[in-house]
Amino acid sequence: MGNKFVVLSDIHANLSALKAVIQDFKDKYSPDGVILLGDLINYGMRPNEVISEIKLLSLEFPIICNLHGNHERALIDSEQLPRFSSERGRTILEYTKRVLTRDSFEYVYNQMEIEGYSELLIHGCSILCVHGSLRDVYWGKLSPESMKDGGYARYDYVLSGHSHIPHHVEMFYSGGLPELRGKKRTVFLNPGSVGQPRNQNPSAQYLYWDMEAGLFHQNSVNYDIELEQSLYTDEVDVFYRDRLFKGI
Secondary structure, three states: OOOEEEEEOOOOOOHHHHHHHHHHHHHHOOOOEEEEOOOOOOOOOOHHHHHHHHHHHHHHOOEEEEEOOHHHHHHHOHHHHHHOOOHHHHHHHHHHHHHOOHHHHHHHHHHOEOOOEEEEEEOOEEEEEEOOOOOOOOOOOOOOOHHHOHHHHHOOEEEEOOOOOOEEEEEEEEOOOHHHOOEEEEEEEEOOOOOOOOOOOOOEEEEEEEOOOOEEEEEEEOOOHHHHHHOOOOOOOHHHHHHHHHOO
16 A cells, blocks of 8 residues: 545535536545545435545545545434534435435445544554544544543544634654654644535645655645536525635
8 A cells, every 4th residue: 555645525415516526636645545534425416426536536646535524424324413503404414315316325334434434554553444433433523622531642643624624733742662762653644625625715725745755735625616606406495505715
C-alpha cells in the first residue's frame, strides 16, 4: 500500500461537487488510494448518480475504506430516524428511499462498511477511520474537548467526518515513549464535506494526505452550485437547496 491518500466525506448526493473534487485531485495529486468516511447519500437530489460515480472511481483508485455514515445507517435502520434534528431531515430521507435504485441500495448495504468505523494499519501506523466519534460512530461529533478522551491515544491518526467542518488537531496523551518525553501524539483530521459544507465556505472540500511527507492539505474546490440547486423539487425542504450557496 502506498503513502498518499485522498479523504472524502459527506458527499450527500451532490454529483457536481463530487465530480469537481475528483477532477481536482486528479489534476493536483497522484493518490495511492481513496478513503470514504460516510454519507454518500441524502440531502442532495442525485444519490444514484453519486454512487455510480464512486463505483467508477474505484476502478481507478483503490477504495481503502468506505464507511456507513448516519444517513446510510438511517436508510437501513428506521430506528435511527428520531435522531434527526428536524422533521425535514426525516422527510428528505424518505425521498432518498423512493428514488434509490435496487443497485444503489445493494451498494449501500453490501459494498459499504456497516459498522461506521474501520481500524487500519498502514506502514506501522494505527489509523481510526470513523464517521462520527468513538462514543457514537454514526452521530457523534469530534470536538477539541471530546478529543481528550484517552481512548484515542491508541491511534496515530483519527480520520472523521459528520461535522462538515474540516479540522487538523494534534493531541498529546500521557504514556508515550520516554524518548518522546512520555507523550503519545494522535493526529485528528476531518476533510470537511464534499457536498454540504458547513464552515461558511460553499466550495466542495476534501483532504489530501501524504503520510511519508507528513503533509495534510485541505482543499476547497469551486463547482456549479446553481446547477445542483436547480435539481431540487417541491418534494424536499428548500433549506437543503439554499444552504448550498452559503455553506451552512
